[in-house]
Amino acid sequence: MKLIVAVIQDKDSNRLSDALVDQDFQATRLASTGGFLKAGNTTFMIGVEDDQVQPVLELIKENCKAREQLVAPISPMGGNADSYVPYPVEVQVGGATVFILPVERFEKF
Amino acid sequence: MKLIVAVIQDKDSNRLSDALVDQDFQATRLASTGGFLKAGNTTFMIGVEDDQVQPVLELIKENCKAREQLVAPISPMGGNADSYVPYPVEVQVGGATVFILPVERFEKF
Amino acid sequence: MKLIVAVIQDKDSNRLSDALVDQDFQATRLASTGGFLKAGNTTFMIGVEDDQVQPVLELIKENCKAREQLVAPISPMGGNADSYVPYPVEVQVGGATVFILPVERFEKF
Ligand code: NI
Ligand code: NI
Ligand code: NI
Numbered sequence: 001m002k003l004i005v006a007v008i009q010d011k012d013s014n015r016l017s018d019a020l021v022d023q024d025f026q027a028t029r030l031a032s033t034g035g036f037l038k039a040g041n042t043t044f045m046i047g048v049e050d051d052q053v054q055p056v057l058e059l060i061k062e063n064c065k066a067r068e069q070l071v072a073p074i075s076p077m078g079g080n081a082d083s084y085v086p087y088p089v090e091v092q093v094g095g096a097t098v099f100i101l102p103v104e105r106f107e108k109f
Numbered sequence: 110m111k112l113i114v115a116v117i118q119d120k121d122s123n124r125l126s127d128a129l130v131d132q133d134f135q136a137t138r139l140a141s142t143g144g145f146l147k148a149g150n151t152t153f154m155i156g157v158e159d160d161q162v163q164p165v166l167e168l169i170k171e172n173c174k175a176r177e178q179l180v181a182p183i184s185p186m187g188g189n190a191d192s193y194v195p196y197p198v199e200v201q202v203g204g205a206t207v208f209i210l211p212v213e214r215f216e217k218f
Numbered sequence: 219m220k221l222i223v224a225v226i227q228d229k230d231s232n233r234l235s236d237a238l239v240d241q242d243f244q245a246t247r248l249a250s251t252g253g254f255l256k257a258g259n260t261t262f263m264i265g266v267e268d269d270q271v272q273p274v275l276e277l278i279k280e281n282c283k284a285r286e287q288l289v290a291p292i293s294p295m296g297g298n299a300d301s302y303v304p305y306p307v308e309v310q311v312g313g314a315t316v317f318i319l320p321v322e323r324f325e326k327f
Contacts (some may be wrong), residue, residue, distance in 0.1 A: 031141075
């Protein structure tokens with residue numbers, strides 16, 4: 001058995017959670033901040049049999065991988081007009097940092 | 110040495126915490142949600158010598174294991190009288206999902 | 219690769235965080251309470267290559283190790299004058315409990 005510890009962005013956490021539930025994987029979410037990813041993040045712990053590691057990694061990749069996203073310009077109202085960019089810009093969102101840990105023993109009470 | 114990671118229900122966490130302290134085990138609680146257990150849950154991390162794994166597992170089992178509990182009926186006042194059950198019902202509460210992880214090295218500063 | 223799990227006091231967490239960032243180590247912070255240390259604490263997870271374990275342990279030791287600190291007396295106003303201590307007292311602050319866990323596989327998406 002393995003314990004998959006995945007640090008992902010908050011914005012991807014509900015989608016990942018739904019995807020895991022759909023495939024009957026059980027996950028626990030820990031509130032986490034900073035570090036691996038700039039924005040607010042969430043740490044998932046997912047306990048799986050060895051042959052289920054790859055399917056779970058695929059789900060994490062599909063739902064959380066780093067990608068570009070167009071962000072609408074923000075009006076310079078009350079801000080600095082000199083730095084105003086009047087067209088959408090691409091920013092990187094998402095991303096996942098995943099540790100697969102060996103589990104010596106597993107119990108359910 | 111081993112790191113015991115136990116996901117239990119919030120309602121059992123103070124009782125487990127007291128039981129661990131009574132036996133001089135040190136635990137850290139992480140706020141966690143959803144996943145392994147339906148209700149709000151808490152994740153305990155407990156670092157122990159190899160020969161203390163079994164005693165800690167017994168404490169977790171005694172204080173957190175899944176069990177039936179009678180829940181008093183809720184008055185239909187303002188609710189749906191059609192679904193009102195006028196007698197106590199049994200619901201499952203508690204439960205623990207426990208991972209025992211190998212520790213390669215332990216330091217205390 | 220290793221996953222370093224360090225439980226430290228809240229008051230040391232920003233200093234440790236800065237020290238890690240300065241050396242380009244990435245860490246995730248988990249909100250945690252009680253247990254290993256009496257005061258509010260924070261759990262850091264830091265993923266590192268094997269040869270970086272020792273440098274990270276040094277950073278944790280430098281920034282978080284248990285030490286004595288002089289605490290100014292609190293005025294007995296509204297309190298119990300009998301237990302009032304009119305001079306600074308030394309209390310122990312800080313401290314770190316650190317687990318180094320083996321990582322079987324690491325992925326970044
Ligand atoms: Ni296994
Ligand atoms: Ni050992
Ligand atoms: Ni390695």
